[in-house]
Amino acid sequence: xxxxxxxxxxxxxxxxxxxxxxxxxxxxxxxxxxxxxxxxxxxxxxxxxxxxxxxxxxxxxxxxxxxxxxxxxxxxxxxxxxxxxxxxxxxxxxxxxxxxxxxxxxxxxxxxxxxxxxxxxxxxxxxxxxxxxxxxxxxxxxxxxxxxxxxxxxxxxxxxxxxxxxxxxxxxxxxxxxxxxxxxxxxxxxxxxxxxxxxxxxxxxxxxxxxxxxxxxxxxxxxxxxxxxxxxxxxxxxxxxxxxxxxxxxxxxxxxxxxxxxxxxxxxxxxxxxxx
Amino acid sequence: xxxxxxxxxxxxxxxxxxxxxxxxxxxxxxxxxxxxxxxxxxxxxxxxxxxxxxxxxxxxxxxxxxxxxxxxxxxxxxxxxxxxxxxxxxxxxxxxxxxxxxxxxxxxxxxxxxxxxxxxxxxxxxxxxxxxxxxxxxxxxxxxxxxxxxxxxxxxxxxxxxxxxxxxxxxxxxxxxxxxxxxxxxxxxxxxxxxxxxxxxxxxxxxxxxxxxxxxxxxxxxxxxxxxxxxxxxxxxxxxxxxxxxxxxxxxxxxxxxxxxxxxxxxxxxxxxxxxxxxxxxxxxxxxxxxxxxxxxxxxxxxxxxxxxxxxxxxxxxxxxxxxxxxxxxxxxxxxxxxxxxxxxxxxxxxxxxxxxxxxxxxxxxxxxxxxxxxxxxxxxxxxxxxxxxxxxxxxxxxxxxxxxxxxxxx
Numbered sequence: 001x002x003x004x005x006x007x008x009x010x011x012x013x014x015x016x017x018x019x020x021x022x023x024x025x026x027x028x029x030x031x032x033x034x035x036x037x038x039x040x041x042x043x044x045x046x047x048x049x050x051x052x053x054x055x056x057x058x059x060x061x062x063x064x065x066x067x068x069x070x071x072x073x074x075x076x077x078x079x080x081x082x083x084x085x086x087x088x089x090x091x092x093x094x095x096x097x098x099x100x101x102x103x104x105x106x107x108x109x110x111x112x113x114x115x116x117x118x119x120x121x122x123x124x125x126x127x128x129x130x131x132x133x134x135x136x137x138x139x140x141x142x143x144x145x146x147x148x149x150x151x152x153x154x155x156x157x158x159x160x161x162x163x164x165x166x167x168x169x170x171x172x173x174x175x176x177x178x179x180x181x182x183x184x185x186x187x188x189x190x191x192x193x194x195x196x197x198x199x200x201x202x203x204x205x206x207x208x209x210x211x212x213x214x215x216x217x218x219x220x221x222x223x224x225x226x227x228x229x230x231x232x233x234x235x236x237x238x239x240x241x242x243x244x245x246x247x248x249x250x251x252x253x254x255x256x257x258x259x260x261x262x263x264x265x266x267x268x269x270x271x272x273x274x275x276x
Numbered sequence: 277x278x279x280x281x282x283x284x285x286x287x288x289x290x291x292x293x294x295x296x297x298x299x300x301x302x303x304x305x306x307x308x309x310x311x312x313x314x315x316x317x318x319x320x321x322x323x324x325x326x327x328x329x330x331x332x333x334x335x336x337x338x339x340x341x342x343x344x345x346x347x348x349x350x351x352x353x354x355x356x357x358x359x360x361x362x363x364x365x366x367x368x369x370x371x372x373x374x375x376x377x378x379x380x381x382x383x384x385x386x387x388x389x390x391x392x393x394x395x396x397x398x399x400x401x402x403x404x405x406x407x408x409x410x411x412x413x414x415x416x417x418x419x420x421x422x423x424x425x426x427x428x429x430x431x432x433x434x435x436x437x438x439x440x441x442x443x444x445x446x447x448x449x450x451x452x453x454x455x456x457x458x459x460x461x462x463x464x465x466x467x468x469x470x471x472x473x474x475x476x477x478x479x480x481x482x483x484x485x486x487x488x489x490x491x492x493x494x495x496x497x498x499x500x501x502x503x504x505x506x507x508x509x510x511x512x513x514x515x516x517x518x519x520x521x522x523x524x525x526x527x528x529x530x531x532x533x534x535x536x537x538x539x540x541x542x543x544x545x546x547x548x549x550x551x552x553x554x555x556x557x558x559x560x561x562x563x564x565x566x567x568x569x570x571x572x573x574x575x576x577x578x579x580x581x582x583x584x585x586x587x588x589x590x591x592x593x594x595x596x597x598x599x600x601x602x603x604x605x606x607x608x609x610x611x612x613x614x615x616x617x618x619x620x621x622x623x624x625x626x627x628x629x630x631x632x633x634x635x636x637x638x639x640x641x642x643x644x645x646x647x648x649x650x651x652x653x654x655x656x657x658x659x660x661x662x663x664x665x666x667x668x669x670x671x672x673x674x675x676x677x678x679x680x681x682x683x684x685x686x687x
Contacts, residue, residue, distance in 0.1 A: 045469070064444060065469040068477040081480045082487070083494040087508035089445020095529050171413060172405060177589060237477050237488055267568030 005129045011136050016110035024103035025120040028096065032059055035098055042105050046098070047090070048223050053148050055067055060098050061090035070104035075253070152191055159256035161185050177231070177239040180218070184230040185255055187219045215266040230255045282679045287317040289670055290604055291342035298335040307331065309352035309366060313597050314343035315606060327356040344606035347597040350464075352471070358678055360595065367471030370478065371598055372485075373590040374432045375460035376425035383424040387645045390415040398442065418675065420645060421459045421608070426625050432462040436584035439485055440465060445508055448617050455625040457605030457612040462598060478592045484510075487509055487583035497575055498568055499560040505554055510579075515558065517578025522550055522559075533577050539570045579626045604631055609670035627651065630667045636668035638662070638681040644672055 003015045027035060031049055039046040045063035064086060071079040078084075085092045093101070121129070157165065164182040168174055174182070186196050193215050200211045213222070220227030233253050236242045248265075252258045294301075304310055312326040313335070322416035323343075328334040338346065350371045354364030403415040417558035433453065440446045440463070452464040472479075483489050487510075495511050496503050503511035504518060522543060530540040542565050543550065550559040560571060590596055599605070601614050610629040624632065630650050641657040648654070649668050661681050664672070672678035 064481075065473060067478070068473065068480040072476045072480045077489065077491045078494055079411060080483065082484045082492075082510055085511070086443045086484070087445075087510045088442070098662050157567060175589075177361045188457075233488070235481075235592075238482055238486070238592065 003132070005121060005125070006131060006136075007118075008136070009101045011133065012111060012114040014136070016114065020103045020107035023106045024099050025071075027099040027102060029070075032095060033103070034097060036060070038102060039098070042102075042109070044105075049092075057094070058092040059095040060093045062093055062098070062101070064083070064089055064091055067091040067093075067101070068107075070101045073098075073104065080173045084251050126194055127161045139235055152186075152189055153259075153263055153266060155263040156259050157185075158249065158255045158262070159243050159246055160241055161255055164241070165199075167198055169202060171204065175239070175241075177200060177236075178241055179274050180228075181230050181236060181241055181255070183218050185259075187227070188217070188256055189259055194222070222266045279679070282673055283317055285680045286609070286670065286673055287342050287344070289609070289632065290317075290344070291339070293604060294335075294338040294342055297408065297602070297631075298338045301335065301338065301600070303328070303331050303334050304348050304514070304600065306352050307334070309356060310353070311349040311351070311353060311363070311597070314341060315345040315347075317344045317606075320344075325357050325359070327654055335581040338603070344604075345356055346600045346603035350596045350598055351594055365594070367685075368594045368596075370465040370470045370471075370473070370481070370595060371590060372454075372465075373460065373587040373598075374429050374436065374461040374463070374585065375456075375587060376421070376429045376457060377419070378587060379425070379428050379585050380434060381425050381428050383422055387420040387422050389418050389643075391418075418677070419459065420647065421626075421628070421673070422645075423648060425459060429460045430602055430620065430623070430625075432585045433463065434620060435582070436485060436586060437620070439584065440471060443484070446482075451617060452601070452613050452614060453620060453636040454601050454614045455619060455629050456599060456621070457610040457629055458608050462612070462614075464598075474476075475592050475594055478594070482586065482588050482591050485584050485586055486588060487579045490579060492572060492575060497560075497571065500568075500570070502558050502560040502575075503560060510582075513582040514575055514578055515554075515641040517582040518559075518574055519551065519554055521574065521578050521581060533573045535570055535573060536565075541599070542566060559684050605674075607674050609667065609674045632666040632670055635664055635666045636663050637673075639664060639669045639678040640681045641672055644677045646674065647671070 003012055006012070025031065032039070038045055038049055039062075044066045046066070047061045047163055049058055049061055057173050059110065067084070071081070081091070154165075161182060162173060164178050167178070168182060182199075183196055186199075187193070193212075196219075197208070197211050200206055200215075216222045216229045230240075231237075231241075233249070233255065236255070248258055248261055252261060279313075308327065308329055309368055310327070311324070312325045312328060314326070314337070316320075316323060328337075349368075351363075351368040352366040354366060356363060358364075386482065388401055389398055391398045392407040392410060392412055393414040393416060394408040395407060397407055397409040399408075403417050406413055407415070437451065438449060439451065441448070446465055446467070450465055450467045452466070452641060454462050456465070475630075490510060495514060502518075503513045503515040506512060507515060525543075527540050527544055530543060531537070535543070542563050546563060549562065552561050553559045566574075599612050601612050602613050609631065610625075611631040613625070613629040615623045615628070626648050627650060638661065640661045641655075642659065644654060644655050644657045646655045649671060649674050650665070652665070652668070654668050668677070673680065
């Protein structure tokens, strides 16, 4: 309840992850029956496989919907559905892998539980909540998504953005996903709405009213007032926006992450350029 | 006749169709939770956020409004008539769109034409970046559903169905397949477990079908070994794709994927032995000179051939609008036609999707390539007035390739 009371998403996430890890560690010791029972609690469609002698490998077969719900957020390639054995709607898993997936389910479960709003609290509890927040931020530092420097550094664009940018500047057509990715990226690194709109002027079917509406919407100035961020790298891969990875790409998962990292590299390498 | 009068004529025909057939048009499942949308002929605007409590109200609208196109949401909502943010998303069917536009075809889209909006210059296949005559960048593109394009879209659809059934375990009554009425196919999968999947989970399904993120090591390819033909999932697909490719590949096709000459020669001269080896442990180590790099390139080709070319954006979008089966396509006058999984091989879209079976219309055709509709082949036409069966005439009118001839309107 203390964690829920902080109303801070990062504290909640950290707590949920720790709880989930704790559960998954305990699960490693348990036998198949216990794991199957816990999975059943979360309504998983899980079948226990009875291995014929001599062929161990898999312990469980899990319905693919339960698999993708939990595995899609795990980064390692062996958790991608395409790299699994999928037959008749079921993904084949070892006991350890099943526990790892249950960990994701537990994490989401705890996170959801923490979403509840906590009402008025007595002062002595409130001080403890404040103390918890303080401790957390001392340990973590207060970095967040939006913290990107003000000026725009073109050489720090990731390959995908560079390509979209060049395509657009030369007046060639961009897919919807491409336009969205480029616009969200530029708005998030601090380009003004006007400057983004100007980029789109090169297009043959440019329509100022429409473009302005969409760019402003993405920048959070209209409608739902949410500011959008670009899709993650693997989403860009799915939609064919990713032109292939360079060395920095291999260390990040998000175009904005690339930009921040490359900025550091650029700054370290080059002293401020002399004025001409 | 003018453009506007031609459009009114098309709408009258659509109204006729809906008056005759609306009782046999089935609204989607969970009708009351779907958003409906209609493209209106006259104003060319989209009526959105409509909802219906019962099939009769829906059918009445079809008859009275006679829209150019009819869509419904793949999503189910608590309040489908509200604005997007307030709808209350409950779940969505899993949908796939396979469109000839996304598939490289042998006909190279030679039947497609463009017209420069400024100077009127025209050309074949997709429009260029700039008009070669005046440098303008705005074009009027006209695409045609040709037999070659439609056949390749069908092949992709068959591959997709195979993955959905064998790997994803969907049964034939959970899958609906339909010809879209224009240039491709729609596949619709519906069951309770799938409904709830979010965009990230759907992206995993897309990656599986398209073959993205595949790690050969994890699938047992490399270091002198590889999967067998009857393996499950992508392992088996890789093996079958490799087998089929090596079975038919010409030396130049093998060269195109970047294999060295010596490797190409080895694969061609010992083709029998390679194919034969699949009875045992496969070809992965029997040929000298086809190193792991050679096999990787071959397998990449196999993956490309085994993956189904779906529109990735459509499947990951959980708020998509999709055309309703048995309604008319405004660009062709053909109807979206459902096809059973067992019949798809034999299905001929230009036969099965014909909605207008009676009467003739006299039309003035500006230009149209040869096309087949029903059991007849028409054209090519250029600057010609001719009396055509209603379906063929409407097809050209909807495509904007013809106008209704003067006299026809006065009859």
